[in-house]
Every structure is written in structure tokens, then in C-alpha cells.
Amino acid sequence: MRLSYQQRIIASALAMIIAVVLIAAALWFPKIDRTVKVMDILFVLDITQSMDVEDVEVAGDQVSRLTWAKDYTQKTLVDLPCGSHVGLAVFSEYRSLVLINPVEVCANYNDLKQMIAKISGSMAWALSSEVSKATFEAIKQAKLIEPNPSIVFITDGHESPPLHKTLFAKFRGKPGEVPGVFVGIGGDDLLAIPKHSLDGEDLGVWQVNDVLHQDVYASGRGDMQEQNALKAKTEHLSSQKKVHIKRLATMVGFDYVLSPSSPSELINKVQNVAATRDQMISYSWAPWLAGLALLLLIVLYFPTQYFRRNI
Numbered sequence: 001m002r003l004s005y006q007q008r009i010i011a012s013a014l015a016m017i018i019a020v021v022l023i024a025a026a027l028w029f030p031k032i033d034r035t036v037k038v039m040d041i042l043f044v045l046d047i048t049q050s051m052d053v054e055d056v057e058v059a060g061d062q063v064s065r066l067t068w069a070k071d072y073t074q075k076t077l078v079d080l081p082c083g084s085h086v087g088l089a090v091f092s093e094y095r096s097l098v099l100i101n102p103v104e105v106c107a108n109y110n111d112l113k114q115m116i117a118k119i120s121g122s123m124a125w126a127l128s129s130e131v132s133k134a135t136f137e138a139i140k141q142a143k144l145i146e147p148n149p150s151i152v153f154i155t156d157g158h159e160s161p162p163l164h165k166t167l168f169a170k171f172r173g174k175p176g177e178v179p180g181v182f183v184g185i186g187g188d189d190l191l192a193i194p195k196h197s198l199d200g201e202d203l204g205v206w207q208v209n210d211v212l213h214q215d216v217y218a219s220g221r222g223d224m225q226e227q228n229a230l231k232a233k234t235e236h237l238s239s240q241k242k243v244h245i246k247r248l249a250t251m252v253g254f255d256y257v258l259s260p261s262s263p264s265e266l267i268n269k270v271q272n273v274a275a276t277r278d279q280m281i282s283y284s285w286a287p288w289l290a291g292l293a294l295l296l297l298i299v300l301y302f303p304t305q306y307f308r309r310n311i
Contacts, residue, residue: 015296016300019293019296019297020293022290023289023290023293025285025289026285026286026287026289026290026293027286029285029286029289031285035278036081036082036083036279037081037276037277037278037279038081038083038084038085038278039080039085039150039270039274039277040085040086040102040145040147040148040150040277041080041084041087041270041274042086042087042088042098042141042142042145042150043076043086043087043152043154044134044138044154044155045066045069045070045073045088045090045091045119045154046066046069046090046091046129046131046154046155047090047091047120048091048121048124048128048160049121049124049127049129049193049194049206050065050156050160050186051064051069051121051155051156051185052064052066053065053156053186053191053193053194055187055239056068056185058071065156065185066120066121069183070116072154072183072185072263073116073152074113075262075263076152076267077112077113078109078263079263079267082105082106083104083105083279084104084279085102085105085149086102087101087102087103087145087149088112088115088116088119089138090119090124091134091138091153091155092123092125092126092129093125093126093128093130094128095134096134096141099115099119100112100115101145102145102149121196121200122199124198126198127198128161129158129159130159130169131155131157131158131244131248132159132168132248132251135248135252135254136171136172136252138180139173139177139252140173143178147277148275150178150179150181150270150273150274151178151180151181152180152181152266152270153180153181153182153183153254154182154183154185155183155184155245156184156239156241157186157241157248158238158241159241159244160212161235162212171252174253175250175251175252175253176252179254179270179275180254180255181254181255181256181257181266181269181270181273182245182248182249182254182255182257183257183258183260184245184256184257184258184259185259186238186240186259187239188239189239190234190237190239191237191239192236192237193205193206193236193237193238195210205236206236207236208233208236210236211235212235240259242258245258255269255272255273257269
């Protein structure tokens, strides 16, 4: 059915009036209150030197594990519903240091983004990497925050110095009391670890004689010298320690996701374990109304111009 010239003029005028009304509504339509399910999350980023290994990708570029962790954290913030609260912490040695207590993610997104950007390995206060104890410390810190946040611990799982299987750090808390998710990061191949001084000076890479290859207990026992001599010396190299992450998750009652490809994988895991709460937020219809106005203008003009060129 072809419209006459006069009918097209009338239809265009009506469409323009509707578009103007929609744009006006987007500008002046009042916000409405709605209840949403929100979460409180404390992100703990591993900043130990094994996280400087470049064996992961961001947007097709080979980057360090820490760069990937920061990018993944920022992307996850975008996908969280407004009303959720997010805090940031870093891990080095055996401690997890809270940088900022959880704040509302949408209102404080730019501040959170800037703080994530400033996180670097130069913030580390020691050269050891005791992931297990740092996890226990993060749980203690979360208990001091009201309401208690769930923990997202992003790490490659590399313990240095290594742990003896019979002297594994003991968790004194109740598993699952503070819910959390480990995010495993890193490749499966053992790669050299970049070496830096505490002042940030580049010292090359860690060499085989720079680190302990057995735990202190085993290395000090004379009856284990032959066994220690046969053990491969690979502690100066690093890969994602998936078995260790899984074992630690079981110990503290966390879930885990290994080398996730999208934030939705983590958010789904957190939603399964976290204690959500109802939050009243002011919801704006402006994006929807403005989007409808834009769609109407596209439908009104672009097809007409295209078909006119091809008749």
C-alpha cells in the first residue's frame, strides 16, 4: 500500500510529534521507586609478583594476570545491578588490605574505576605470597564490615614459599559463614616470574636459586634430603594453581570459577552463594523513552531515504 504525498506528510508530522513527546517525557518524567535484589561484594586482588606473568589476554592483547584481573573487576562492576555495594582490597604476603569499604556501585562507579586503575604490584609490602592465610584474613576483614560482604578473591593460587601437605594452614572459622568465590587466573604452562624490588625496580626474572623449592619444614629434615633432591625445582616459575584453588575453596566454603570468559560467570556464582537483600532504588525511564524516540526517527527516515535511492 503506497501512501499519497499528503498522507506521508501527515504520518511524518504525527511521528515527529510522538518523538517530541517521548523526548520531553524522558527529560521530565519523574523517577519511580522500585525494589531490587542487591549484593555486597569485597573484591580482593592478588598483587604478588606472580601476577605480573603475561599469559592472559584482554581485547586480543597479551597482558599480565594483574591487568586482566583489574579489567575483569571493572567489567563486573558494569554488570552489577544498581544498589549493589562493592569494596576493594589487595593481597600480598599473608594479609588482605581493604582499600575501600563497599559503596554503591552506580553512584560511585567512576571512583571505583579510578581506584582499580591505580592498583599495581608496587603496592605490595612483602615478596611472599601466602594465599591461604590471606584468604583467612579477608574473611576476618569481611566480618568487620556491616553488612558482611561476600568475597571475590582473584588470584593465580601461587603459594610462595610452598606449603607442606601436612602443615597446611588451618582455617579456624566456619566454612561458608562468609560466602565467596575464587576467580582463578593464569595459564597452565609454567612461565618465568618477573622480579621487582619493593621500590618497583625491574630486576629481570626470578631464578632457580632465588626461591625456596620446598617448605621450610621439609627442607630442614635430614631424612628427606634424597627426596628433596629428586623433586623438580619449579617454584621460580608460575602457572594457575587450579588444584590448590579448589582445595582452598572447599576449606573455607567458597565456590570458584577458573579462567572465566565473561563477568556473568562470576555474577552467577556470587548470586548462588551470596546473601542478597532488598534495596529500594529510584528507577529512571529516561533511557527507555529516549530510545523509543530514536527508534521512531530511524524507522521514519532511514528506510524512506534508502528506498528512494533504489527506486
